Amino acid sequence: MKLTILFGGASFEHEISIVSAITLKEKLGSFDLSFIFCDGDHQFYLIEADKMKATTFSKGAHKKMPLLTLSNGAFVQKSMFGSKEHTDLVLNLIHGGDGEDGTIAALLDFYSIKYIGPRKDACTFSFDKRFTKYLCEALGIKSVDYEVFYKNEQKNLNFSFPVIVKPATLGSSIGVSIVKDESGLDYAFDTAFEYDDVVIVEPFLEGVKEYNLAGFMANAEMHYSIVEEPQKEEFLDFEKKYMDFSRSERVREAELEVELVNKLKTNFEKVYRGLFEGALIRCDFFVVNSEVFLNEINPIPGSMANYLFEDFEASLTLLANDLPHRKRVGVSYEYIHSISQAKGK
């Protein structure tokens, strides 16, 4: 299968997107891959496969590679001898801002470029933790209690400690703190507000089990990965997540009762249906007393959660062959024509 991996982006997760792309290059060995890098200035570059090393980007060597621009149906490479169109199916692998906030989705939709990845509206609900809560409320999915705080507003917290303080829109634990008592609260707010104007606070639940499940819809059916119980630390800091994005070894399946696995899948499908079509996503759940809570939706998980799928290439191919397509509306001028005629013009 021909596939273009689009990675980078002007985001705090720029580097982990590079790591993710390099990992996928190894995992998708039987695919005919090409690579498009979006740099911090929102310029697109075509990257040769053998230049797909982290240092290519950290040293700025990508700037010598062909520049691409967007046009109807393609990324276009212009040269003295004309222009070449790159029309392969795109995999949106830009983590964090740009990629997961819906910007790239809108751009690819506008230019009618086919892609694997979450659509614009799906991004709105997964990227901003406030809106994930709205989604849970509307769909009857349990999630942890929360309070929303805005920058420069007085902060009266109603929860008792410990609490977890998170910027509303950052991924990969950036700006997140666990606060054990009052004394640490101001600093945690300051840290979170450095990254975002909106901050979410939740009670920090001790002794919860965490389970991750990935999946997608193709041919009107859900397809799920195995369930993973991620490594148990308070939470992953950025450096650990960084390593996490380069995972390629399959993990051991969590030993769970069928009933619980089914509950996870039911919640996953509620989140997914009618919103995430076209994307392979990972939902991270908490389980407390056999009750399932949605913690987070990762609409572009690190290295596409390849390590959770038995046959990752087959799964991606299945998804690639059943992508939603946005109909381009044909414009008409019937009202203008009829009014012009009535006016005799």
Add this chain to the structure above:
Amino acid sequence: MKLTILFGGASFEHEISIVSAITLKEKLGSFDLSFIFCDGDHQFYLIEADKMKATTFSKGAHKKMPLLTLSNGAFVQKSMFGSKEHTDLVLNLIHGGDGEDGTIAALLDFYSIKYIGPRKDACTFSFDKRFTKYLCEALGIKSVDYEVFYKNEQKNLNFSFPVIVKPATLGSSIGVSIVKDESGLDYAFDTAFEYDDVVIVEPFLEGVKEYNLAGFMANAEMHYSIVEEPQKEEFLDFEKKYMDFSRSERVREAELEVELVNKLKTNFEKVYRGLFEGALIRCDFFVVNSEVFLNEINPIPGSMANYLFEDFEASLTLLANDLPHRKRVGVSYEYIHSISQAKGK
């Protein structure tokens, strides 16, 4: 004030966006205006002010005008003699798809072009009627009961007739039907599903009062228009709405008790704050037994609801001078550098 009106778009409301732009040209006489047209193929054209007539577009004469492309910070006009950048503040006046669904917002954000108009996430919540309901539920705003139906699904309606059947994402009453009894239901669903894969059904409330209120936030304060009681018909069909988009005469203020006006404003502010900053929006409310229900959010109202403002130019200037700006995240390579060093590369 310098302002570029961006209009057109590949949408069912393409024509009314043209009408809206022509109307604003008249209303913003003291501004230094320019015009960019987005055609049905997503090409941008620079339109001379004296060519701003409906027939320019219906006859395809715009195709002879300068083509523009997007680049960092500007719409760019290329010619044999070099290129010219158009960097004026943009007013997003593309109604319906593209403009009100968040696509144009994402595009302008990606290319760092400043604009008046709803941001991407705000569009998600106002464009899809499902998500407007989610927003109301989350924020404690009353709205009419609803049921969601998906294409190709069995339809068991729980409401009694009459009901109103609407495509989830179309504006300007396109595809909307009022159904008085069972016999008209299938046809109404078929009509709505022609335009969208998701359909919303609500009880059709008789004898409700309708009130429209427009407003925006600038300098941390809400600024409101007068309240209008729109013309009372069952609902406006497309042709009537078309006329509605060319309104430029100020309307008479609805005679309401202060208490009710304040209720409308309180609900408006709940919708607006933390989501619609940067936009002048119009909220359409129902009032039943002094209770206020949100019916619809118009994030880009026809001709910007100019007819509701006492001094429309002053209002728009106020908003233009206090727009939210999306910080471009600076990318760093510290993890890649530290890992490369550890590896001795």
